[in-house]
Amino acid sequence: MTLTAETSRPSATAAAGRARRVRLLPRVAPYLQAAPLTVTLLLFLLVPILTIVAVSFWDYDSVRIYPDFVLTNYTELLTSPVTWKTYLNTLKYAALTWAITLGIGFTVAYFLAFHVRSTTWQMVLFLVCTIPFWTSNIIRMISWIPFLGRNGLLNSGLISAGIIDQPLEFLLFSDFSVVLAFVHLYALFMVVPIFNSMMRIDRALIEAARDGGASAAQTLWNVILPLTKPGIAIGSIFVVTLVMGDFITVRLMSGGQSASIGLMIANEISLLQYPAAAANAVVLLAVVLIMVVAMLRVVDIRKEL
Amino acid sequence: MNSSRRGLSFYLLGAFFALFVLFLYGPTATILILSFQGPEGGLTFPMNGVSLHWFRNLFEQQAVGDFGGSFRRSIALGLMVMVLTVLFSVLAGFAFRRRFRGSGPIFYLAVASLIVPSILVSLGIGLFFNILGLEPSWYSSALGAHLTWTLPFGLLIVFAIFNRFNPAYEEAARDLGATPWQTVRHVVLPILLPSLIGVGLFGFTLSYDEFARTLMTAGSFNTLPLEIYGMTTNVTTPVLYALGSLTTVFSFTVIGLFFLGLIALRRHRLRRTGA
Numbered sequence: 001m002t003l004t005a006e007t008s009r010p011s012a013t014a015a016a017g018r019a020r021r022v023r024l025l026p027r028v029a030p031y032l033q034a035a036p037l038t039v040t041l042l043l044f045l046l047v048p049i050l051t052i053v054a055v056s057f058w059d060y061d062s063v064r065i066y067p068d069f070v071l072t073n074y075t076e077l078l079t080s081p082v083t084w085k086t087y088l089n090t091l092k093y094a095a096l097t098w099a100i101t102l103g104i105g106f107t108v109a110y111f112l113a114f115h116v117r118s119t120t121w122q123m124v125l126f127l128v129c130t131i132p133f134w135t136s137n138i139i140r141m142i143s144w145i146p147f148l149g150r151n152g153l154l155n156s157g158l159i160s161a162g163i164i165d166q167p168l169e170f171l172l173f174s175d176f177s178v179v180l181a182f183v184h185l186y187a188l189f190m191v192v193p194i195f196n197s198m199m200r201i202d203r204a205l206i207e208a209a210r211d212g213g214a215s216a217a218q219t220l221w222n223v224i225l226p227l228t229k230p231g232i233a234i235g236s237i238f239v240v241t242l243v244m245g246d247f248i249t250v251r252l253m254s255g256g257q258s259a260s261i262g263l264m265i266a267n268e269i270s271l272l273q274y275p276a277a278a279a280n281a282v283v284l285l286a287v288v289l290i291m292v293v294a295m296l297r298v299v300d301i302r303k304e305l
Numbered sequence: 306m307n308s309s310r311r312g313l314s315f316y317l318l319g320a321f322f323a324l325f326v327l328f329l330y331g332p333t334a335t336i337l338i339l340s341f342q343g344p345e346g347g348l349t350f351p352m353n354g355v356s357l358h359w360f361r362n363l364f365e366q367q368a369v370g371d372f373g374g375s376f377r378r379s380i381a382l383g384l385m386v387m388v389l390t391v392l393f394s395v396l397a398g399f400a401f402r403r404r405f406r407g408s409g410p411i412f413y414l415a416v417a418s419l420i421v422p423s424i425l426v427s428l429g430i431g432l433f434f435n436i437l438g439l440e441p442s443w444y445s446s447a448l449g450a451h452l453t454w455t456l457p458f459g460l461l462i463v464f465a466i467f468n469r470f471n472p473a474y475e476e477a478a479r480d481l482g483a484t485p486w487q488t489v490r491h492v493v494l495p496i497l498l499p500s501l502i503g504v505g506l507f508g509f510t511l512s513y514d515e516f517a518r519t520l521m522t523a524g525s526f527n528t529l530p531l532e533i534y535g536m537t538t539n540v541t542t543p544v545l546y547a548l549g550s551l552t553t554v555f556s557f558t559v560i561g562l563f564f565l566g567l568i569a570l571r572r573h574r575l576r577r578t579g580a
Contacts, residue, residue, distance in 0.1 A: 026403075033400035034411055037393040037456055041414050044449035045421065048429025055432050108325050111318040125322070132329050134510040135556040138533050139549040143332035146339055146349045153335065153350060184328065216314065237420065245422020248516055252537060262424050269521065274432060281425050292420055
């Protein structure tokens with residue numbers, strides 16, 4: 001009697017333990033599964049940003065940086081007319097790139113989604129648009145040089161066609177070439193989300209619009225455009241944040257003649273003025289976040305996620 | 306739209322699309338051609354003969370910095386980023402199938418990672434390592450920096466996959482007595498496999514071409530994009546185009562292999578199911 005009781009007790013506790021583990025596992029599992037991604041992002045995104053915020057209050061001289069709490073980095077940044085001019089220039093790039101990529105992205109996505117009828121062709125043409133995304137940005141920028149240069153393809157073509165007799169100087173190393181490169185690099189970020197939104201539109205709505213007597217333009221304006229807004233918002237967020245933070249495109253394509261906030265930060269980094277760069281970066285992050293929140297206020301993108 | 310005759314708008318839009326594709330690929334094609342410049346040729350047209358001179362030049366040590374080493378480092382880094390991106394984002398994707406406390410903040414952290422300008426990630430990690438007294442290197446700090454760019458993409462793709470995933474397959478497996486692990490191993494993962502290869506392609510190519518996030522995090526040894534960037538400031542011969550052509554061809558090869566892999570996988574499965 002006692003013997004059976006003694007032998008049965010451990011197995012009973014084991015069973016209870018197993019039951020508890022079975023009940024516990026589903027509750028713990030999501031945390032374990034999300035942990036690697038979360039820890040990586042905390043360690044390499046959140047902590048670095050907090051570091052930047054901390055260092056933006058530090059002091060520095062020409063040799064090293066000192067832990068401190070000074071506001072000079074911010075006051076110097078915000079009282080300098082150069083900062084404001086640079087922000088204005090960066091915003092100009094962002095606005096121009098946004099408007100042009102939106103026009104191109106919407107048109108290309110509209111063609112793919114509503115005018116290409118076979119799904120195979122749709123996928124093939126969509127891939128043709130996305131493949132450059134998987135190649136080097138720097139190479140894609142450099143590749144404009146033989147095209148736009150003083151003796152480049154475009155100038156020699158225009159001269160031999162008799163349209164101009166002097167090579168156009170504004171083509172390369174100018175605001176024109178900077179915006180052109182931005183559009184070239186980032187148009188894709190507009191095409192993909194807009195195409196995605198358009199593919200989700202119920203085709204019956206378009207039939208209904210046509211049956212109701214709407215012209216193609218009316219359908220586009222009153223049915224397709226409103227339903228595409230979430231995609232436009234996502235594309236806009238990508239394009240605007242990428243342009244606002246850029247430094248490499250502006251440096252390469254303006255030939256060092258134009259400035260952007262990212263380039264200003266990069267220059268401060270190369271001069272080892274880390275606290276100044278950090279203050280500049282904090283302000284840039286605030287500006288970018290305000291722009292993103294403003295865009296999300298206008299369009300609700302939660303349906304797309 | 307459904308009328309059998311295509312209207313004028315179709316041809317106008319089609320022409321616009323063709324111009325867009327020309328705009329996307331045209332410049333790259335130009336440097337591909339120019340990299341075969343003759344030995345006396347310059348950075349622009351006309352072609353001064355046709356030769357492999359600049360490709361040979363590329364492999365001579367003194368012509369450019371450390372092209373071979375940076376290429377190997379970029380590939381190794383890309384492969385590490387690829388493996389970790391697939392692993393971490395699929396695991397997190399499983400987590401997000403259930404509602405759990407903290408899922409909201411984690412999601413916003415991932416989205417924030419896409420929005421934060423690259424130069425901040427680069428500067429922040431550089432400063433962080435500096436303060437801790439750690440030496441930044443391509444396999445530690447740059448790896449982390451690249452993951453902040455690839456993981457959110459990976460996560461969003463995995464979300465999209467799970468949205469379309471039919472849970473009936475899992476229920477069927479469970480009804481037939483499969484353990485949770487067997488269900489994942491033999492049912493869920495095989496269904497997800499093609500998309501996971503896609504996540505891997507994203508991870509590898511985004512890392513292989515990443516510049517801004519590597520700038521302050523690579524330490525003393527350059528990755529290939531940093532090497533190319535260095536060349537743009539001090540190399541004025543078509544050797545730059547030769548390098549550009551090589552790395553572009555390499556990217557296209559990787560993308561091509563990915564699609565071949567997908568096709569092979571599909572064929573293999575069709576044969577196995579006897580369809």
